[in-house]
Amino acid sequence: MFRVVRRISFLALGLAALAISDFARAQDASPGTDLPAAYSQAMTKFQAGDYAAAASSLEALVGRVEFSPQLEPIYYTIGSAYFNAANYPKAIAAFKTYQAKFPKGQHAGGVAFAIAQSNLLSKNYKEAAAQMAQLANDPALHDQALLFQAEASKAAGKIDDAIGALVKLIGSDIKTADAMQGATMLAQLYAQKGDGPKALQTLEMIHQRVGLVDNVMELNALTVQLGDKFYGNQQYKEALGCYRFAYPREQIARLQNERIAALQRQLDDNLAAVRANPSEIAQLAPRNNQIKDEIATTQKLLAEFQKLPTITPAIYLRLGRCFYELDRKWESVVVYQEILDRFKDSSEREPALFGLVVALADINQPARAEKRCEEYLRDFKNGPNAATVGYLLGAVALQAGDPKAAETYFGRVLDAQPNSKFREQIRYLTANAKFTSGDYDGAVTAYKKYLNEFPKGDNPEDVKYRIALCALFAGKYQDALNQLEDYVKNHPNGVFLSDAKYRVAVCKYAASVYDEVIADCQAWEKQFPHNAQLGEVLALLGDAYAASNREAAAIPIYIRSYQTATTDEVMNYSLFAASKLLQKKSEWEKVGDLFSAFVKDKPDNPTVVTALYWMGKAKAHEGKVDEAKKLAADTIKKYIDDPNREAVEQLISQLAQLCVKKKKPGDGEAAASPTPEADPGGELEQLLSPSSASNSPTAKARIIFAKAELARLRRQPVEVEKNLSEIARDFKPDDLSPLLLGEVGDHLLAAGRLDSAAEFYQRLMDDFPKSQMIDFAYNGLGEIAYQKKDYTKALQLFNDGLDKIAAAQKLKDITVGRAKTLLAFGKLDDAQKAFEQVASVREWRGETTAFAVYSLGEIAAKRNKWAEANAYFQRVFVGYQKFLPWVAKSYIASGESFEKLGKTQEAVNTYREMLRNEKLANFTETNQARKRLEALGQGS
Numbered sequence: 001m002f003r004v005v006r007r008i009s010f011l012a013l014g015l016a017a018l019a020i021s022d023f024a025r026a027q028d029a030s031p032g033t034d035l036p037a038a039y040s041q042a043m044t045k046f047q048a049g050d051y052a053a054a055a056s057s058l059e060a061l062v063g064r065v066e067f068s069p070q071l072e073p074i075y076y077t078i079g080s081a082y083f084n085a086a087n088y089p090k091a092i093a094a095f096k097t098y099q100a101k102f103p104k105g106q107h108a109g110g111v112a113f114a115i116a117q118s119n120l121l122s123k124n125y126k127e128a129a130a131q132m133a134q135l136a137n138d139p140a141l142h143d144q145a146l147l148f149q150a151e152a153s154k155a156a157g158k159i160d161d162a163i164g165a166l167v168k169l170i171g172s173d174i175k176t177a178d179a180m181q182g183a184t185m186l187a188q189l190y191a192q193k194g195d196g197p198k199a200l201q202t203l204e205m206i207h208q209r210v211g212l213v214d215n216v217m218e219l220n221a222l223t224v225q226l227g228d229k230f231y232g233n234q235q236y237k238e239a240l241g242c243y244r245f246a247y248p249r250e251q252i253a254r255l256q257n258e259r260i261a262a263l264q265r266q267l268d269d270n271l272a273a274v275r276a277n278p279s280e281i282a283q284l285a286p287r288n289n290q291i292k293d294e295i296a297t298t299q300k301l302l303a304e305f306q307k308l309p310t311i312t313p314a315i316y317l318r319l320g321r322c323f324y325e326l327d328r329k330w331e332s333v334v335v336y337q338e339i340l341d342r343f344k345d346s347s348e349r350e351p352a353l354f355g356l357v358v359a360l361a362d363i364n365q366p367a368r369a370e371k372r373c374e375e376y377l378r379d380f381k382n383g384p385n386a387a388t389v390g391y392l393l394g395a396v397a398l399q400a401g402d403p404k405a406a407e408t409y410f411g412r413v414l415d416a417q418p419n420s421k422f423r424e425q426i427r428y429l430t431a432n433a434k435f436t437s438g439d440y441d442g443a444v445t446a447y448k449k450y451l452n453e454f455p456k457g458d459n460p461e462d463v464k465y466r467i468a469l470c471a472l473f474a475g476k477y478q479d480a481l482n483q484l485e486d487y488v489k490n491h492p493n494g495v496f497l498s499d500a501k502y503r504v505a506v507c508k509y510a511a512s513v514y515d516e517v518i519a520d521c522q523a524w525e526k527q528f529p530h531n532a533q534l535g536e537v538l539a540l541l542g543d544a545y546a547a548s549n550r551e552a553a554a555i556p557i558y559i560r561s562y563q564t565a566t567t568d569e570v571m572n573y574s575l576f577a578a579s580k581l582l583q584k585k586s587e588w589e590k591v592g593d594l595f596s597a598f599v600k601d602k603p604d605n606p607t608v609v610t611a612l613y614w615m616g617k618a619k620a621h622e623g624k625v626d627e628a629k630k631l632a633a634d635t636i637k638k639y640i641d642d643p644n645r646e647a648v649e650q651l652i653s654q655l656a657q658l659c660v661k662k663k664k665p666g667d668g669e670a671a672a673s674p675t676p677e678a679d680p681g682g683e684l685e686q687l688l689s690p691s692s693a694s695n696s697p698t699a700k701a702r703i704i705f706a707k708a709e710l711a712r713l714r715r716q717p718v719e720v721e722k723n724l725s726e727i728a729r730d731f732k733p734d735d736l737s738p739l740l741l742g743e744v745g746d747h748l749l750a751a752g753r754l755d756s757a758a759e760f761y762q763r764l765m766d767d768f769p770k771s772q773m774i775d776f777a778y779n780g781l782g783e784i785a786y787q788k789k790d791y792t793k794a795l796q797l798f799n800d801g802l803d804k805i806a807a808a809q810k811l812k813d814i815t816v817g818r819a820k821t822l823l824a825f826g827k828l829d830d831a832q833k834a835f836e837q838v839a840s841v842r843e844w845r846g847e848t849t850a851f852a853v854y855s856l857g858e859i860a861a862k863r864n865k866w867a868e869a870n871a872y873f874q875r876v877f878v879g880y881q882k883f884l885p886w887v888a889k890s891y892i893a894s895g896e897s898f899e900k901l902g903k904t905q906e907a908v909n910t911y912r913e914m915l916r917n918e919k920l921a922n923f924t925e926t927n928q929a930r931k932r933l934e935a936l937g938q939g940s
Contacts, residue, residue: 035065039074046077051085055094067101076107079114088118113141120148125156133165143169143178150185163189174205180212184222191226196238199226203245211258214294220247220311227318231325240322248312260295267291313339313348320355324362332359350376354385357392366400387413391422394429401804403437406430424454428463437803440470465496472503481507498528502537509544517544535565539574551581559594563601572607579614592618609639609647613654620658629658633687640688641696646771648702649739656709659684684710697735701727705740721747728756733763741768742776754784775801775810782817786824794821812844816851823855832859850880854890861897870897888914888925895932908938 042057058078062071079094095111095118102108116131132149135141146169153162166186170179183206190199203223206213213219227242270288316339323332336356339348353376360369373393380386390413397406410430413420420426431446447463447470454460468483484504491497505520521541525534538561545554558581561574575598582591595611595618602608612635619628632655639645659680684706704723711719724747733741741764748757757780765777778801785794798818801807807814819834838844838852857872876890891914898907911929920926933939 046081051081055081072102072105083114088122091118120152125152128152143176147178147182159189174209177212191229196235200241207245236322236325243315243318246315263291263295313343313346317348317352324359329359329363350380350383357389361392361396366396369396387417387420390417391426398433403433406433424457428459440474444470477507477510498531498533505540514544514548532566535561535570539570555581588618588621609645613647613651616654625658629687640699640702643698643737646738652706653709656713660713680710697731701731701736701740733760738764738768738771738773742773745776745780749780758784774805775807779810779813786821791821791824812848828859847883850876850883850886854886866897866900870894884919888920888923892925892928908936
C-alpha cells in the first residue's frame with residue numbers, strides 16, 4: 001500500500017515561505033515575532049523526517065496569527081506531517097480543518113485523497129471505500145482512488161466490491177503502473193473466489209504488459225502461489241494454467257535488466273532536460289531521486305535473486321503433478337523426465353523421480369517403472385518416499401507378470417523396512433505373487449503369515465478364500481471342497497459367495513459326480529441370474545452334461561454360455577465345445593448354422609474370421625465345395641490387409657486344401673460331361689483376385705504364403721522354402737501377421753540367420769503378446785540365445801515360455817530348449833529332471849526322445865557314472881535306429897564309456913558294429929570310430 005502524501009516539494013515550500021514572509025509584513029506583529037523564521041524551523045523538522053515536531057510547530061505558528069488565505073500551505077503541511085507521522089486521526093482532523101477553511105484551496109483534491117487514505121490506514125474501511133469511490137470521478141486521481149477503494153473493500157471483506165473497482169481500473173487493457181498493481185490484486189481475488197478462468201484471463205493480461213511490472217520476481221512468486229492455491233483446491237486445470245505463466249530464471253533476469261535499462265533511460269532523459277532548461281530542476285529533481293532509488297532497489301533484488309537456486313525445476317515439478325492429476329499421465333512422465341535430465345543435482349530430483357515411478361506404473365509401463373524404482377531406492381534409500389517405492393517395486397513386477405521378481409522385491413522391503421506403512425499390503429501381495437506363480441503351498445504359508453500378523457487387517461476374508469483356491473488349483477479337490485463349503489456356510493453374504501459356489505461345483509466335477517454338478521449349476525443360475533460369471537457356470541454345466549454322455553443336452557447349454565460370456569476365453573471355449581459335439585455327430589449343417597449365428601451376433605469379434613473358417617469347413621463336408629471356396633476367398637479378401645486378424649492364414653490354408661482336393665463324382669452339381677481338373681495354383685490365384693493386386697505389404701505377403709501352403713500340400717518342399725525366403729527377403733516384420741512372423745522366424749532360424757530371425761520373433765513378442773503364435777517368439781528367441789551361448793537369457797525365455805504363456809504349439813521345443821540350456825549351465829540335477837520329463841511324454845516319441853535319452857547319457861558321463869551313461873547311449877542306437885545322427889553320436893559315446901570303464905574289447909566291438917552299419921558311413925562319427933580302433937591297436 002502506498003503513502004501518497006510524503007513531503008512537500010521544494011517548489012511548494014518556497015512558495016509557502018514567500019507567502020509567510022508577505023503575511024508577516026502585513027501583520028501588526030508584536031516585537032520579537034519572526035514568522036518566517038518560525039516557519040523555516042518547522043519545515044526543517046519536516047524535511048528531517050521529524051513530522052510530529054513539525055506538525056506541533058506549525059500548529060503553534062498558526063495559533064499565533066490571524067487567519068488568512070495565505071496560510072493555506074501551512075494548514076496543508078500540518079495534515080501532511082501528521083499523515084507522515086502515521087498519526088491518522090490527527091491527520092484526518094487537520095485535513096478536515098483545511099477543508100473547512102479552504103474548501104476550494106490549491107490542495108483540496110490532495111486533502112480529500114489524504115483523508116480517504118488516512119481512513120484506510122486507520123482501518124475505517126467503509127469510510128475509505130466510499131471516499132475513494134467519490135474521488136475516482138476526478139481524472140487526476142482516478143487510478144489511485146480505484147486502487148485504494150479496492151484495497152479498502154477487500155480489507156472490509158467485500159470481495160465483489162473490490163473486484164468491481166479493479167475491473168473499472170483495468171478496463172480492457174492494463175495501461176498504467178496503478179492498473180498493473182490492480183490487475184495483480186484482481187487475479188488474487190478471482191483465485192480466492194475459485195473463479196479460475198477469470199484469474200487466468202487476468203494473469204494473461206498481466207503477462208502481456210509485463211513491462212509495467214515493478215518486480216518480476218514478486219509477480220513470478222505470486223503466479224506460483226496462485227497455482228498452489230488452485231492445486232490445493234483440486235482445481236488442477238487452473239493450477240496448470242498458472243504454472244505455465246511462471247517465468248524461468250533466465251527470463252526473469254532478462255526482464256529485470258530490461259526494466260533497469262528503461263529506468264536509466266528515463267533518468268538520462270530527465271538530466272538532459274535539466275541541462276537544456278535549468279528551471280525544470282525543481283520539478284524533476286524529486287523524480288530523478290525516485291528513479292535512482294528504483295534502479296538501486298531493482299539491482300539489489302536481481303542480485304539477491306541470482307544467488308538463489310533456479311526455480312525452473314520447482315515449476316516443472318508442479319506442472320508434472322498437475323498433468324498427473326488431470327489424467328494426462330504421459331505428459332507428466334515427459335515433465336518429470338525433463339527434471340531428471342536437466343537438473344540432476346536439484347532438490348526436486350527426489351519428488352520428480354517418485355512422481356515418474358507412480359506415473360509409469362499408472363500408464364502400464366511396468367518395466368520402466370521397475371527400473372526407476374530401483375534407481376530411487378539406490379539414490380534415496382532413506383528418502384521420504386522410500387517405503388512407497390519399495391512397495392511399488394514389487395507391485396509393478398506383479399503388473400509386469402513377473403511374480404518371482406515381485407516376491408524378491410517384497411521380501412527385500414520387509415527386511416529393510418520392517419515398520420513400513422505398507423507392511424500389511426506387502427504381506428498380502430507376497431502371497432498373491434506366490435499364488436500367481438503357481439506356488440500354491442508357498443502361497444498358503446504366506447497367506448497364513450498374513451492372518452497371524454494382521455488378523456483384523458483389510459483382507460482377511462479374501463485371504464481365507466484364496467487359501468481354499470490354492471487347494472483347488474493344486475488339484476487337492478477334497479480339501480478345496482471342504483474349505484469352500486466352510487466359506488459358503490460362514491459367509492452367507494460374502495464377497496466371493498457366487499464364485500465359491502461355482503468352485504464347489506468345479507470340485508464335484510473333478511470327482512465325477514456330474515448329477516450334483518448339474519444340480520449345483522442350475523441352483524447357481526437361479527440365485528445369481530445376472531452375475532457376470534454366468535457364462536463360466538453354463539460352460540461347466542455343459543461339461544457335466546457332455547461328460548455324462550448327455551451331449552444333446554450339452555450343446556444348447558454351451559451355446560447359451562458363449563452368448564452370455566463376458567470374456568473371450570469363455571466365449572471361445574463354449575463356442576468350440578458346441579462345435580466339437582456337433583462335429584462328433586456329423587451334423588455339419590448345424591456346425592455351419594452355429595458359426596453363422598455367431599458371426600451375425602458378434603460381427604466385430606476377432607473370432608469372426610475363425611468362425612468363417614468353420615463355416616467353410618462345414619460347407620465342404622456338406623459337399624458344397626464351391627460355396628466353401630467362395631466363403632473362404634471372400635473372407636480372406638475382406639481381412640487380408642489386417643495383420644491383427646490371425647485366422648486369415650488359417651483360411652488361406654483351408655482354401656489351398658480345397659483347391660488341391662480333387663472333386664469326387666457327385667460333389668456339388670453333377671457335370672454333364674467330364675472336364676479337365678482345374679490347376680490348383682491358377683484357381684487359388686483367381687479366387688484371391690483382386691487381393692493379389694493389393695498394395696498392402698500384408699496382403700502381398702499373405703498371397704505368397706498362400707502359394708507356400710499350396711506347395712506344402714502338393715509336397716513341393718523346395719517351393720515352400722522359396723516362398724518363405726521371398727517373404728523374409730521382401731517384407732519387414734511390421735508388415736506381417738503373427739503366423740507369418742513365427743513361420744518366417746523359424747525359416748530364418750533353420751537357415752542359421754539368427755539376427756534376422758530375432759527381428760521377426762521380437763516383433764511377435766512385443767506386438768502380439770496374446771497371439772496363439774506367441775510360442776514361436778519365446779522358443780525362437782530362446783534358441784537364438786542358446787546358440788549364441790547366452791544361457792542366462794535363453795533359460796529366462798524358455799522358463800517364461802512354460803510359466804508365463806503356457807506354451808501349446810511349441811511346448812515340446814521349449815521344454816527341450818530349457819532342458820538343454822540347464823545342461824549347458826551345468827545344472828545337472830535340473831537338467832536330468834527336464835530330460836526325463838521329455839523322454840516320458842508319449843506324444844513326443846521320436847527324434848526328440850532320442851535326443852533326450854542321449855542327453856541323459858551325457859549327464860551321467862559328466863558325473864563320471866560311465867556304466868549308467870553307457871546304458872543310455874546303448875538305448876539310443878538300439879531303440880531309435882531311425883534317427884541316424886543320434887545313433888552315430890551314441891555309438892561313439894558308448895565306445896568311450898567302455899574305454900572309461902576299462903572294457904577295451906567291448907569298446908572295440910562297439911566301434912566295429914558302428915562301422916558295419918552302412919547307413920552311418922557318411923557321418924563324421926564313423927571316422928572317429930576308425931581312429932579310436934587304430935588308437936586301440938585294432939585298425940584294419
